[in-house]
Amino acid sequence: MRAMDYRGPYRVRVDEKPMPEIQHPRDAIVRVTRSCICGSDLHLYHGMVPDTRIGQTFGHEFCGIVEEVGSEVEKLKVGDHVLVPFNIACGQCHFCKQGLYGNCHESNPAATAVGGIFGYSHTAGGYDGGQAEYARVPYADFGPTVIPDWMDPDDAVLLTDVVPTGYQAAEMGGIQKGDTVVVFGAGPVGIMAARSAWLFGAGRVIVIDHIDYRLEFVREFAPAEVYNFKELDDVVVFMKKTTDGLGADVCIDAVGAEASGNILQSIIGKRMKLEAGSAIALHWAINSVKKGGIVSIVGVYGPTGNLVPIGNVVNKGLTLRANQASVKRLLPKLIEHVKEGRIEPKKIITHKVPLDDIADAYHLFSAKLDNCIKPVLVLANA
Amino acid sequence: MSDTDLAIRPSSDVRAGSDAESSPMVHTSSGPVDVSRIVGWGFDADTENDPTYSYRDRSKDDHSGEWKRPTLQQPDVELLQSVEHKQLPAVFGTSSPPKWVSGMMRRAAFRWSESHWAHWLLLMGADRVNMVEGLVEDLAQAKIPNIPKEMGVRAEWQHNKKGLAAKIGIAAAIGGGLYLWSRSRGRDEEDLGEEERG
Numbered sequence: 001m002r003a004m005d006y007r008g009p010y011r012v013r014v015d016e017k018p019m020p021e022i023q024h025p026r027d028a029i030v031r032v033t034r035s036c037i038c039g040s041d042l043h044l045y046h047g048m049v050p051d052t053r054i055g056q057t058f059g060h061e062f063c064g065i066v067e068e069v070g071s072e073v074e075k076l077k078v079g080d081h082v083l084v085p086f087n088i089a090c091g092q093c094h095f096c097k098q099g100l101y102g103n104c105h106e107s108n109p110a111a112t113a114v115g116g117i118f119g120y121s122h123t124a125g126g127y128d129g130g131q132a133e134y135a136r137v138p139y140a141d142f143g144p145t146v147i148p149d150w151m152d153p154d155d156a157v158l159l160t161d162v163v164p165t166g167y168q169a170a171e172m173g174g175i176q177k178g179d180t181v182v183v184f185g186a187g188p189v190g191i192m193a194a195r196s197a198w199l200f201g202a203g204r205v206i207v208i209d210h211i212d213y214r215l216e217f218v219r220e221f222a223p224a225e226v227y228n229f230k231e232l233d234d235v236v237v238f239m240k241k242t243t244d245g246l247g248a249d250v251c252i253d254a255v256g257a258e259a260s261g262n263i264l265q266s267i268i269g270k271r272m273k274l275e276a277g278s279a280i281a282l283h284w285a286i287n288s289v290k291k292g293g294i295v296s297i298v299g300v301y302g303p304t305g306n307l308v309p310i311g312n313v314v315n316k317g318l319t320l321r322a323n324q325a326s327v328k329r330l331l332p333k334l335i336e337h338v339k340e341g342r343i344e345p346k347k348i349i350t351h352k353v354p355l356d357d358i359a360d361a362y363h364l365f366s367a368k369l370d371n372c373i374k375p376v377l378v379l380a381n382a
Numbered sequence: 383m384s385d386t387d388l389a390i391r392p393s394s395d396v397r398a399g400s401d402a403e404s405s406p407m408v409h410t411s412s413g414p415v416d417v418s419r420i421v422g423w424g425f426d427a428d429t430e431n432d433p434t435y436s437y438r439d440r441s442k443d444d445h446s447g448e449w450k451r452p453t454l455q456q457p458d459v460e461l462l463q464s465v466e467h468k469q470l471p472a473v474f475g476t477s478s479p480p481k482w483v484s485g486m487m488r489r490a491a492f493r494w495s496e497s498h499w500a501h502w503l504l505l506m507g508a509d510r511v512n513m514v515e516g517l518v519e520d521l522a523q524a525k526i527p528n529i530p531k532e533m534g535v536r537a538e539w540q541h542n543k544k545g546l547a548a549k550i551g552i553a554a555a556i557g558g559g560l561y562l563w564s565r566s567r568g569r570d571e572e573d574l575g576e577e578e579r580g
Contacts, residue, residue, distance in 0.1 A: 008513035011532040024455040024473055047513075050505035051488065053478035054516035072453060090472065093449050099439040106452055106472040109463040111496055116475065122462070123505075127475030138473045139452070177427055178408040178415075198420045201427035203410030223420075243411040273506060304502050333426070342422035363534025369541035 003057045003132030004358050009047030010366075012359050017057070020128065020136035025072035028140035030084065033382035034157035035130040036061035037358075037375045039187050040300050042366050043257055044121060048270075048277060049302060051110065051122040059119040060086035061160045062130025063153055064379075066144075075141045082144035083156040084137055085164075085327030088116030088125060091142035102324030107138065113303065114324060123303065131358060133379060145331055148339075155338050157376060158345035163334055165298050165325040166192020166254070167343075170200050172296040172321035173250035178203035182239060182248040182288055184281040186214035186226070188348050188374045189298060190254035194222035195343060197250075206248070208235065208284070210260060213371040221347060229261055239288035247290030255281035256299025265307065276302030286312055297322035351375040462492045484512035 005015040020029055038061050044052050063083040066076055076082065088108075089101040095115075096104050107116030108125035116138070119129015129135065137144055147156040166189045175181055181197040183190045186209035197205045205224040209215050215226040232238045240247055257277020258270060261284075269278035285295045286309050295318055313320060337343040350373045353361040361375045406423075407414045417423040452472040459479040463470055480488045491504035520527050538546045 007516050007527065007532055011527075011529065013527070013532045023476065025453050026473075047509065050502045050509065052509055053480075053484075054512045054519075055478045057477070088473065090452050092452065094447060097439075097441045097449065098444070107474070109461050109467060109471050109474045110492075111464050112466040113496060116471075116473070122475075122477070125475045126461075126477045128477045171426075175427075176429065177424060178410050180411045198417075199422050199424075199426045201408075201424040203408040203415045203417070204412060246411065248411070302502070303496060304499055337422070337425075340422075342425060359532050359534045360537035360540075361534075364537045364541065366534075367538070367542070367545075369537060 001133040002355055003128070004059065004355070006044070006052065006056045006058060007054060010045065010363075012045065012058075012362050014356050014358055017132070020134050022068060022070045023136065024138060025070040026139050026141060027070040028066050028073060028076055028137045028144065029068040030062075030064035030082065030130075030135050030137050030144070031067050031381060032059075032062050032064040032130050032133060032135055032379050033081070034063050034153050035059045035132075035355075035377045035379065036157055036160075036162070037131070037361055037365050037377070038161060039189065039256075040120070040161075041362075043277075043300055043302075045362055045366060046258065048257055048273070049121040049123065053122055056122075057119055057128040057132050059129030059131030059135075059377075060117050061157060061162065062118070062135065063147060063157045063160065064130070064135065066140075067134065069140060073140045076144060076146075080144075081147045081153070083147055083160050084118070084130065084135075085143045085145070085331070086117055086161040087143065087324065087327055088118065088127065088138050089143055089328065090139050091328075099326055099329045100323070101143075101326040101328045111303070117324075131355070131377060133355070133381065143328060145328070148335065151335070151338065152346060153382075154346035154349055154376065155344075158348070158374075159331065159334055159338070160327065161325065162188045162348075162374070163192050163343060163345050164327045164330045165189050166194075167196040167199075167330055167334060168323070168325040169193040169252045169254060169296050169298040170196035170202075171330075172298075172323070173197070173200070173252060173294050174319075174321075175200035175202050175250055177201035179249035180204040180206070180243055181250045181252065182206045182208065182285070183224070183252045183254055184208050184285055185254035185256075185259075185299065186211060186218045187254065190252075191218045191221055191348055191373070192343075192345075193252050193254050193298070194218055194224045197252075198222070199337070199342065202250075206239075206242075211368060214368075214373060217348075217373060235261070235284050236287040239284075243290070247293060248288055249290060250294050250296065251285035251289040253282045253285045253295065253297045253299045257301045259299075269306070275306045276304040277306065279306035279308050282306070282308050286316075286318065289316070289318060291316045292318070294319045294321060298325070348374045349376050352378050355379055462488055465492070465495050482512075482515050484508040484515055487511060 003017040066080045087102045089104040090106040093105040104115035116125030181202045183194045207218050207224045207226045210230045219226045259278045259281040262280035265278035265280045268274045459476045487508035491501050494501040
């Protein structure tokens with residue numbers, strides 16, 4: 001089969017690889033129909049996540065048609081068109097029982113912090129991902145969800161990660177009616193977090209970034225007030241001024257390890273890799289939120305450590321909430337939101353690309369060319 | 383110009399109430415706001431979801447650490463397991479088993495827990511070594527990687543010709559400079575050799 005092949009930082013290609021096989025009685029093999037490139041894939045592509053090995057196939061946002069199932073699979077049937085949550089979760093371990101499907105304890109040998117994730121670094125279990133014609137899907141009766149007849153596959157594929165992650169960012173913010181919510185980052189997750197903030201009753205939604213075309217997009221899509229931090233003398237002072245001197249009720253970090261905006265953080269985090277990426281967005285979030293406020297973190301960071309003003313977290317009495325999205329927990333609610341038109345995921349898709357052009361798609365997304373917001377691979381056999 | 387003047391305002395101006403009598407108004411940090419035009423506004427409002435209300439669904443055996451394990455996958459490749467795990471998880475990926483020098487580094491890294499920087503820094507180092515191994519592997523299979531294609535130069539050409547030209551110019555300048563420097567250095571060594579012989 002044809003599959004994406006990681007060859008090193010900034011280098012990917014499509015190669016012939018062996019077909020995936022059933023390796024566990026609860027596995028399924030899925031013929032991929034849609035597969036996204038995620039901002040988190042760019043952290044891998046940029047060589048920022050430890051234990052990312054040559055020869056891996058990335059891709060944790062995909063949907064496809066079930067081709068084969070293992071002997072213990074009872075619910076899923078061959079021919080079902082399913083969306084596959086990016087978390088690999090057993091549904092029965094200590095953490096899954098608590099709805100923490102991003103933290104499954106039965107899917108990742110390499111680390112205990114996070115559960116298995118398709119097509120990510122070996123730190124997330126060493127699974128090949130969905131940027132391929134076929135993928136192995138463990139725990140097939142638990143994660144994969146049959147796409148409703150009425151749902152466009154372009155909407156479905158975005159329910160595997162970006163929509164739930166943005167939604168959970170807002171959920172973890174504990175937003176109360178009338179709250180001012182600031183979202184750092186106008187990438188796909190930040191866009192969805194801003195949109196979701198309204199669903200929880202926000203009174204004001206502000207998005208901060210430095211890419212004008214993305215700010216323009218979220219201004220219309222969410223909608224939101226938007227500001228380019230490069231045009232502000234001091235982001236934190238500005239946030240205080242615009243919130244009556246108090247700060248925002250909720251700040252969301254939807255950027256993670258590759259944030260721009262601070263030379264020191266960029267050099268030691270992104271260039272020298274002496275911390276787990278640049279944490280300037282999180283720094284701003286902590287300092288922009290009001291005393292007693294909430295900082296919700298969904299931006300991805302490496303596993304080592306970061307320079308953040310933890311003293312201010314204590315002095316301001318902040319609550320930090322963070323996790324990988326628990327996709328399966330959120331899906332029933334999000335499917336209903338899509339059905340009722342409260343969320344329109346596919347509007348963020350800007351590029352549809354064949355698998356063979358994956359190197360161009362990665363570069364396009366990474367370099368933010370052609371006003372790219374979300375590239376989706378459409379497989380030839382879809 | 384004040385910071386506030388720099389704002390790109392929402393086209394529908396979500397902060398301005400237009401129909402105060404019929405619209406729901408909420409109080410915000412910038413005053414009352416009309417939210418009647420925000421589709422789905424407040425739909426998921428949950429007064430219990432404040433910082434002390436966890437989204438975690440607590441079970442009655444939160445501290446037992448016991449559960450019914452799934453059937454165990456049989457390992458047929460080398461796996462590296464965190465020392466923080468009590469046992470091998472039931473399911474795992476088999477994408478790219480450790481091998482060569484990078485594999486030795488990865489095995490060494492897994493002697494330390496996830497809490498140690500040595501664990502992660504060795505893995506990062508192994509990734510860089512693995513990149514070189516990938517090139518060697520390609521060449522050993524008589525495959526010459528098309529690096530410009532792998533780096534998406536075609537997309538750069540289609541959407542950022544100026545940027546591509548600038549990058550090529552900088553690379554050519556650096557390459558040319560290094561070439562001239564190496565030539566002049568070689569000439570100096572030749573002169574020195576002739577002087578010594580003379």
